[in-house]
Amino acid sequence: MSALANAAGQQRLLQSVVELARATFAARACSIMSHDPSTRELVFEAVAGEGAATLPGRRLPATTGLAGWSIASEEPISVADASRDPRFARDVAESTGFVPSAVTVFPLLSHGHALGVLSLLDQSASASVGIAEMRVLATLADHAASVLQLVLDARVQPSDESSDALHALRRALDAAGEADRRALLTIVTSLTDLSR
Amino acid sequence: MTQTDVTLPAWSLDREAARTERLPAVWPLDNPRDWAWGGSRGAGVKVCIIDSGIDPSHPRVGAIQGSLAVTVTEGELRVETDHEGDLFGHGTACAGIIRSQAPDCEIHSMRVLGGELTGTGDVLVRGLSWAIDQRFDLINLSLSTTKQHVAAQLRELADLAYFRNVKIVASAHNMPVDSYPWRFSSVLSVGSHDGRDPFEYYVNPSPPVEFVAPGVDLELAWSDGSTIVATGNSFAAPHITGIGALILSKHRDLSPSELKAVMRAASCNETSLRSATPDALGEAKP
Numbered sequence: 001m002s003a004l005a006n007a008a009g010q011q012r013l014l015q016s017v018v019e020l021a022r023a024t025f026a027a028r029a030c031s032i033m034s035h036d037p038s039t040r041e042l043v044f045e046a047v048a049g050e051g052a053a054t055l056p057g058r059r060l061p062a063t064t065g066l067a068g069w070s071i072a073s074e075e076p077i078s079v080a081d082a083s084r085d086p087r088f089a090r091d092v093a094e095s096t097g098f099v100p101s102a103v104t105v106f107p108l109l110s111h112g113h114a115l116g117v118l119s120l121l122d123q124s125a126s127a128s129v130g131i132a133e134m135r136v137l138a139t140l141a142d143h144a145a146s147v148l149q150l151v152l153d154a155r156v157q158p159s160d161e162s163s164d165a166l167h168a169l170r171r172a173l174d175a176a177g178e179a180d181r182r183a184l185l186t187i188v189t190s191l192t193d194l195s196r
Numbered sequence: 197m198t199q200t201d202v203t204l205p206a207w208s209l210d211r212e213a214a215r216t217e218r219l220p221a222v223w224p225l226d227n228p229r230d231w232a233w234g235g236s237r238g239a240g241v242k243v244c245i246i247d248s249g250i251d252p253s254h255p256r257v258g259a260i261q262g263s264l265a266v267t268v269t270e271g272e273l274r275v276e277t278d279h280e281g282d283l284f285g286h287g288t289a290c291a292g293i294i295r296s297q298a299p300d301c302e303i304h305s306m307r308v309l310g311g312e313l314t315g316t317g318d319v320l321v322r323g324l325s326w327a328i329d330q331r332f333d334l335i336n337l338s339l340s341t342t343k344q345h346v347a348a349q350l351r352e353l354a355d356l357a358y359f360r361n362v363k364i365v366a367s368a369h370n371m372p373v374d375s376y377p378w379r380f381s382s383v384l385s386v387g388s389h390d391g392r393d394p395f396e397y398y399v400n401p402s403p404p405v406e407f408v409a410p411g412v413d414l415e416l417a418w419s420d421g422s423t424i425v426a427t428g429n430s431f432a433a434p435h436i437t438g439i440g441a442l443i444l445s446k447h448r449d450l451s452p453s454e455l456k457a458v459m460r461a462a463s464c465n466e467t468s469l470r471s472a473t474p475d476a477l478g479e480a481k482p
Contacts, residue, residue, distance in 0.1 A: 063311065069248070069284045072314045073339055076370045077286075080413060080425035085285060087419050109373055112343040128413050129427055130390055138371040193345045 028122035078104040078129035106141035233442035238298025247287030249307035256292035256417035262304035283310030285419035292417030297438030316341040338430035340375035367433035409435035
């Protein structure tokens with residue numbers, strides 16, 4: 001069994017993403033939060049730097065603040081002085097006790113929706129997060145989204161009925177020719193999009 | 197009825213009729229910025245900002261002329277008067293930029309984000325559809341969606357807006373993803389540059405992003421009367437909307453394609469302003 005096939009390996013991979021982002025930008029903290037649409041909350045999945053020991057597993061409302069904005073709009077934003085935003089400062093202080101100055105949030109996008117948010121706090125590698133830094137963070141966020149998708153998929157335990165259907169689909173894909181395989185994948189993708 | 201009326205379909209013009217059709221504006225030859233918006237403050241132009249709502253009590257925004265939101269009741273989407281204001285600050289930031297450039301334009305808010313709303317799917321379609329039906333002169337859309345199932349609807353709406361003379365200014369996504377409607381040729385799509393002069397904008401020679409305007413480290417109106425310094429393509433688009441409002445105030449009947457052409461002619465890389473000082477870039481400020 002590969003290291004990535006178990007939960008501990010996937011968690012290490014997720015942690016490595018936030019460690020890399022924090023090191024790249026010499027940031028005070030970096031975190032990945034998943035979005036739980038059923039409760040409209042964000043859940044800390046991995047944290048590097050400030051809050052690493054206390055934040056994993058904690059939940060925040062996904063309807064306010066910069067992270068909430070990123071989830072709702074599926075857009076990143078970088079704010080140089082977030083502590084001047086009274087709502088953000090209040091939300092963050094109440095939940096973590098740490099009010100950063102600079103905050104950059106990127107949505108973790110996968111198949112047309114935001115799985116979560118990558119947050120970078122108080123970077124010191126650059127005076128501000130400009131166009132070049134946003135490009136690097138976009139690449140890191142794309143990578144983080146792939147890893148978070150892996151983690152979240154592994155948590156879903158399909159019912160026997162779902163499992164049988166998925167196995168049947170897998171067999172059909174394996175048996176199909178290239179053209180039929182592509183057609184099947186297009187149908188599955190369309191059905192998945194429609195169900196969202 | 198003339199022979200021409202009989203032989204040509206309704207959407208055709210014969211040569212003589214075409215020759216006598218007068219365009220609403222002449223092409224600017226000299227000093228295109230002054231021709232385009234010199235002396236204008238945006239009066240008479242109606243702008244709709246589709247976003248997170250607008251806080252009209254913010255000193256950088258002031259009174260707005262309309263505030264509505266898409267609401268969800270038992271799965272049905274409706275457009276109703278909005279009593280929430282701005283739940284994030286983002287829409288207020290966009291309004292503050294437009295107001296700073298075109299202080300006399302009308303600003304209307306259509307909230308599709310905040311509370312129970314996520315603006316990136318059916319809610320966005322509903323809000324945009326309403327705004328097009330109202331025939332606003334300009335719609336600022338500092339949002340996009342990656343949801344493929346609404347892409348076709350958004351393309352139809354963008355075309356509808358184009359033919360109704362409603363100009364949609366849409367910010368490009370900040371990430372390398374397929375999102376809409378900024379990729380459609382019927383809208384004015386906007387990315388960022390890191391200059392500060394609000395009237396410094398450029399035509400992008402490599403579409404689909406057509407224009408780039410200031411979007412980096414900008415001091416912006418935000419929630420609860422605050423201001424922040426922020427970065428994002430979201431804030432570049434309102435600069436183009438504001439300039440569009442100035443132009444349309446002077447040249448009321450420009451079509452979307454004509455507005456694009458005028459904006460191209462007056463852009464910093466289409467004029468001698470490239471070598472000008474930053475102060476000179478804004479020489480045609482109102």
